[in-house]
Amino acid sequence: MLILNAAVTVDLLIFTVQDGEFRVLLIERALDPFKGSWALPGGFALEDETLADAAERELVEETGIRQGAAHLEQLATYGDPGRDPRGRVVTVAHLALVPGLPTPQGGSDAKSASWIPVGAALKKRLAFDHRRILGDGIERARAKLEYSPLAARFCEETFTVAELRGVYEAVWGHELDPRNFHRKVTTTPDFLIPTGGTTTRNGGRPAQLFRLGQVETLHPPMLRPE
């Protein structure tokens, strides 16, 4: 006989880069416990759903983003006995990277949602152990930009080298040399694919537009300054 000993939930760290800032989607809780506090969006895993499916469902509910448009991966699982006053709740935290302003936001229920810069989010009083989860997620996201092409998931379908650089600078909180950055990303095989088009949306000389190539891992990695 199987004894159900926990409630399993899925929480989401939905990150974006907007106005040059690395931001996370937080909701204001409408219900107890932690009513009125900021928290990560999330919910219970349904009976016939994988953890990844539950995370994807929450992501769509929360952002309205279309299936598969965002990067979604499991981050870690948090299950300390005292983390939820209601009892043993084990939450599987997921990381989502979405392009800037996917849709204004607003969950299906009455709670309000906001894109908060991660530095400010860490200073808020967050519900449950969400501050710890957020800290872990920020570090994971920063690390992933080093060896994966995921920075492009913060951009639109096509983007310029400078826009991609802006993502790295926002997430890492560091200025990068535009010339070295350009050389690095354009010489890494299969990272960026030129579309042939150009844009002047950022002013100045027209910039080439790229789309994300099919690399999985960057060899050698991008290097975080410092």
Next chain:
Amino acid sequence: MLILNAAVTVDLLIFTVQDGEFRVLLIERALDPFKGSWALPGGFALEDETLADAAERELVEETGIRQGAAHLEQLATYGDPGRDPRGRVVTVAHLALVPGLPTPQGGSDAKSASWIPVGAALKKRLAFDHRRILGDGIERARAKLEYSPLAARFCEETFTVAELRGVYEAVWGHELDPRNFHRKVTTTPDFLIPTGGTTTRNGGRPAQLFRLGQVETLHPPMLRPE
């Protein structure tokens, strides 16, 4: 009201390097489901225990290793609805790295345990989704040796450069150039601390003994061949 919707367990990937081979501890299941199949050691998380504590408890039960002597970290969580025929079982897999031959093995219960080379383990019919978990754990362990000093956790308290190289070769399944390896590990700051002692336990010229330094991350990382 809180609805308990799952059984939460902790499974362990206990890795070691023994006789120059990268091995994992598997047990032969004495009970259904999957009676007679090989499986990862694990068990239910107790009511007042963190996930890390549950993993540590299982590790001690399984290997008899003393608290804190091994490296233990969370790997990932597996919760597909059909993964356990008994119902919704969500398992939080953990990775443990222990020195060769920690103690012969033998769990507290009657099931037999063996150190199986990872290649052979992947070819066995494993219970549940343990083959997938094992694959993920092997990749995590291989990746971690690149940027962390964890290879030393497979060695005794003090070890030689050649012994450390043997760990990398076993885990990565690749020969490494002894001279370049020596230069790399001895010039990475705070990686290896000379004890002053030497040993001839591997024959030939006496080799310096080192203990693990206090680095957390290797900059630049060790590079996996290929």
Next chain:
DNA sequence: TAAATAGTGTCTCTCAGACATTATGAA
């Protein structure tokens, strides 16, 4: 002595950091 393993040195190539210069659009 030879065999075995440990440890040092050298050369080359890749690549990151620093920074100058040229290119191409809009106001």
Next chain:
DNA sequence: TTCATAATGTCTGAGAGACACTATTTA
């Protein structure tokens, strides 16, 4: 023309791969 941004080029130093050589033990 001026300004803003994009793109290319050059120099240097750190460090990895390849491989020759020297050192210190046991048999």
